[in-house]
Amino acid sequence: xxxxxIQDLIDELAKQPGLGPKGAQRIAFSLLAGEKSDIDRLVAxxxxxxxxxxxxSECGNVSANPRCRICSDxxxxxxxxxxVEEPKDVNAIERTKEFAGRxxxxxxxLDPLSGIGPDQLRIRELLRRLxxxxxxxxxxxxxxxxxxxxxxxxxATYLLRMLKDFPGLAVTRLASGLPMGGDLExxxxxxxxxxxxxxxxxx
Amino acid sequence: xxxxxIQDLIDELAKQPGLGPKGAQRIAFSLLAGEKSDIDRLVAxxxxxxxxxxxxSECGNVSANPRCRICSDxxxxxxxxxxVEEPKDVNAIERTKEFAGRxxxxxxxLDPLSGIGPDQLRIRELLRRLxxxxxxxxxxxxxxxxxxxxxxxxxATYLLRMLKDFPGLAVTRLASGLPMGGDLExxxxxxxxxxxxxxxxxx
Numbered sequence: 388x389x390x391x392x393i394q395d396l397i398d399e400l401a402k403q404p405g406l407g408p409k410g411a412q413r414i415a416f417s418l419l420a421g422e423k424s425d426i427d428r429l430v431a432x433x434x435x436x437x438x439x440x441x442x443x444s445e446c447g448n449v450s451a452n453p454r455c456r457i458c459s460d461x462x463x464x465x466x467x468x469x470x471v472e473e474p475k476d477v478n479a480i481e482r483t484k485e486f487a488g489r490x491x492x493x494x495x496x497l498d499p500l501s502g503i504g505p506d507q508l509r510i511r512e513l514l515r516r517l518x519x520x521x522x523x524x525x526x527x528x529x530x531x532x533x534x535x536x537x538x539x540x541x542x543a544t545y546l547l548r549m550l551k552d553f554p555g556l557a558v559t560r561l562a563s564g565l566p567m568g569g570d571l572e573x574x575x576x577x578x579x580x581x582x583x584x585x586x587x588x589x590x
Numbered sequence: 591x592x593x594x595x596i597q598d599l600i601d602e603l604a605k606q607p608g609l610g611p612k613g614a615q616r617i618a619f620s621l622l623a624g625e626k627s628d629i630d631r632l633v634a635x636x637x638x639x640x641x642x643x644x645x646x647s648e649c650g651n652v653s654a655n656p657r658c659r660i661c662s663d664x665x666x667x668x669x670x671x672x673x674v675e676e677p678k679d680v681n682a683i684e685r686t687k688e689f690a691g692r693x694x695x696x697x698x699x700l701d702p703l704s705g706i707g708p709d710q711l712r713i714r715e716l717l718r719r720l721x722x723x724x725x726x727x728x729x730x731x732x733x734x735x736x737x738x739x740x741x742x743x744x745x746a747t748y749l750l751r752m753l754k755d756f757p758g759l760a761v762t763r764l765a766s767g768l769p770m771g772g773d774l775e776x777x778x779x780x781x782x783x784x785x786x787x788x789x790x791x792x793x
Contacts, residue, residue: 388681388684388685389652389677389681390643390652390653390654390655390658390659391642391654392635392638392639392642392643392654393639393643393652393654395635395638395639396635396636396638396639398635399631399632399635400632400635402628403617403620403621404616404617404620405609405613405616405617406608406609406613406617410608410609412678413607413608414606414607414608414609415639416652416676416677416678417606417607418606418636418639419639419643419652419677423640425605426636426637426639426640427640428602429602429603429636430633430636430637430640432595432598432599432601432602432603433599433621433629433632433633433636434629434633435595435598435599436595436596436598436599436618436621436622436629437626437629437630437633439594439595440593440595440596440622449592449593449596449619449622450593451593451594451595451596452593455593456593473619474592474619474622475615475619478591478592481591482591
């Protein structure tokens with residue numbers, strides 16, 4: 388529709404998640420209207436991500452180093468591992484400032500219909516991490532923090548089965564229930580049911 | 591929040607219109623999870639736009655050449671010039687396949703509060719185009735296709751004042767009225783008022 392290079396950029400942008408042709412067009416024209424140095428900065432950021440970002444050899448999180456910031460931080464409690472699906476889940480939990488342990492990023496959740504079985508996830512790496520605790524620190528708790536949906540629940544169940552034979556290891560799951568600030572009346576049945584079955588004694 | 595290069599990319603992406611931090615993060619992680627060649631293609635498209643895209647010396651539209659595809663197409667009717675605010679408006683009108691003339695891109699609309707006066711728009715270039723019709727073809731109609739909002743209307747009024755003294759030149763404006771497929775009941779008063787005052791005899 389537009390002349391060569393402009394249409395090419397719109398097409399490339401439109402491939403990104405959350406951007407359709409309209410959003411891509413809007414960004415392309417904003418880049419065209421702006422300074423060339425804005426494009427340069429975006430290009431440089433993309434190139435740096437392409438060249439410098441790798442995956443942490445220990446937890447599988449994205450990282451600018453072979454070992455990520457959290458895994459190389461000796462102050463983080465190595466006896467607790469929080470298992471999440473994606474790197475952005477690490478960030479979500481970090482934002483709570485409630486967890487001082489380590490992470491393990493699976494790279495997704497079990498989803499047989501999309502061809503994602505245990506071998507497509509970093510489950511073997513988790514077992515290896517729990518098995519050879521070469522640093523002399525025993526992991527005492529694995530917190531399964533997969534998403535509270537079908538795939539995440541299936542993954543949690545599978546992990547529990549794999550981990551239950553490790554001696555002295557507690558496997559826990561994030562609590563399901565009513566979101567804070569929410570309204571009981573508007574909660575769906577599944578969430579309300581979970582909140583009920585997971586009720587706790589008032590301290 | 592994320593390690594250096596990843597956060598840098600998210601920040602750069604979040605500067606683009608229509609993308610907030612969440613959308614930027616989603617795109618950054620999708621690029622991280624994908625092939626490096628996907629990043630390369632996006633980088634190449636950005637670099638080509640930076641290096642190859644310029645503005646047509648005649649109409650001001652974005653173009654890969656000093657003279658855009660439409661201005662260099664001899665089959666386009668040079669007696670009609672459609673004046674639009676932005677390059678994407680050219681595309682919108684082209685999609686209708688109802689206009690076979692040339693364009694003139696103003697680069698915006700009059701908006702004194704944002705410091706955009708006549709000198710910030712390509713109005714002088716339009717007057718020059720109408721004045722020196724060196725190719726021997728007289729422009730007989732200027733269609734003012736600025737947006738039907740305050741700034742666009744102000745621009746149209748200003749253009750009419752500047753153009754009314756050109757001999758033999760008709761200045762027209764896109765019709766305002768009910769959108770096709772719309773519902774009379776749900777039209778706002780301004781649109782319905784325009785539709786009424788612009789009513790036409792049934793042929």
